[in-house]
Amino acid sequence: MQVRCLNCNRPTNHAVMACYTEKGAEDFQWRSDYEILRCQGCGKVSFGIRSSDEDSRASHEPESLIYYPSREVGRQPIFGRLFRSHVPTNVLRIYHEVITAINNNQPLLTAVGLRLLIEAICKEEKCKGNLEKEIDGLVAKGIIAAKQAKLLHKHRFLGNNAAHEISAPPQEELIAALDMAEIILRAIYSLEPLGSRITSTNKSARRAAREKKKQFAAKAARILKASMPKAQKPTTGTPYFLR
Numbered sequence: 698m699q700v701r702c703l704n705c706n707r708p709t710n711h712a713v714m715a716c717y718t719e720k721g722a723e724d725f726q727w728r729s730d731y732e733i734l735r736c737q738g739c740g741k742v743s744f745g746i747r748s749s750d751e752d753s754r755a756s757h758e759p760e761s762l763i764y765y766p767s768r769e770v771g772r773q774p775i776f777g778r779l780f781r782s783h784v785p786t787n788v789l790r791i792y793h794e795v796i797t798a799i800n801n802n803q804p805l806l807t808a809v810g811l812r813l814l815i816e817a818i819c820k821e822e823k824c825k826g827n828l829e830k831e832i833d834g835l836v837a838k839g840i841i842a843a844k845q846a847k848l849l850h851k852h853r854f855l856g857n858n859a860a861h862e863i864s865a866p867p868q869e870e871l872i873a874a875l876d877m878a879e880i881i882l883r884a885i886y887s888l889e890p891l892g893s894r895i896t897s898t899n900k901s902a903r904r905a906a907r908e909k910k911k912q913f914a915a916k917a918a919r920i921l922k923a924s925m926p927k928a929q930k931p932t933t934g935t936p937y938f939l940r
C-alpha cells in the first residue's frame with residue numbers, strides 16, 4: 698500500500714503490521730480498520746484508520762483515511778541541533794507544540810499556539826504592552842521590519858478568532874501562518890550564528906581596509922613632521938671666519 702512517509706518525504710510502500718477491525722450492526726453496515734503501518738523504505742511506524750459504510754459504498758465514495766501523524770501537513774521543526782541552543786526555551790517549546798498540533802489536525806490549538814509563539818518572542822525581546830504594542834515594539838527595536846510586523850499582526854487575529862470565537866481557520870491559512878512564523882524565527886535566531894561562521898571579507902572590503910591603513914600612515918607622518926623642530930635655514934654670504 699502506498700502512503701506518504703514523513704521520514705522519506707514521499708509516498709512509499711507501507712506494510713500493515715497489525716490490524717484491528719470493528720464492524721457495525723446488521724441494520725446499518727459500516728467498517729473501520731485500525732492499522733499499524735510500517736514504511737518499507739525507512740522502517741518508520743505510524744497509524745492509520747480506514748473507514749467506510751454502506752452509504753459511502755453505494756455512492757462509490759472512496760474510503761475515509763486518517764493517518765497519525767497527519768500526512769497532509771507532516772511538518773518537521775526547522776531548528777536542527779546546532780541552532781536549537783540559540784532559541785529561548787519558551788519559544789522553542791511553544792514552536793514544537795504548534796508543530797505537533799498542526800501535524801495532528803488540531804486547527805484551534807495551532808491557531809492559538811501561533812499567537813502564543815509570537816507573544817513569547819516579544820516577551821523574550823522585552824517588548825511591553827498588549828500583543829499589538831509588543832509586535833510594534835519589535836520594529837522599534839530593529840528586530841524585524843515594519844512589513845514583517847504587518848504579517849505578525851495577522852497571527853494575532855488568527856489566534857484571537859480561534860480563542861474568542863472558537864473558530865478554526867482553514868488548514869491552508871494555518872500552513873501559511875506557520876511558514877511566516879518560521880521565516881521570522883529564522884531571521885531572529887539563526888542569522889547571527891550563521892553569520893559568525895563567515896570570517897572572510899570580500900575583495901572590496903580588503904581594498905578599502907588597505908586604503909584606510911595607507912591614509913592613516915600618511916596622516917601620522919604629516920603630524921610627526923609638523924611636530925619636529927624646523928631645520929635652521931643655512932646662512933647665505935661669506936662665513937664670518939673668512940671675512
Ligand SMILES: [Zn+2]
Pocket residue numbers: 702703704705706709736737738739740741
Ligand atoms: Zn519512510
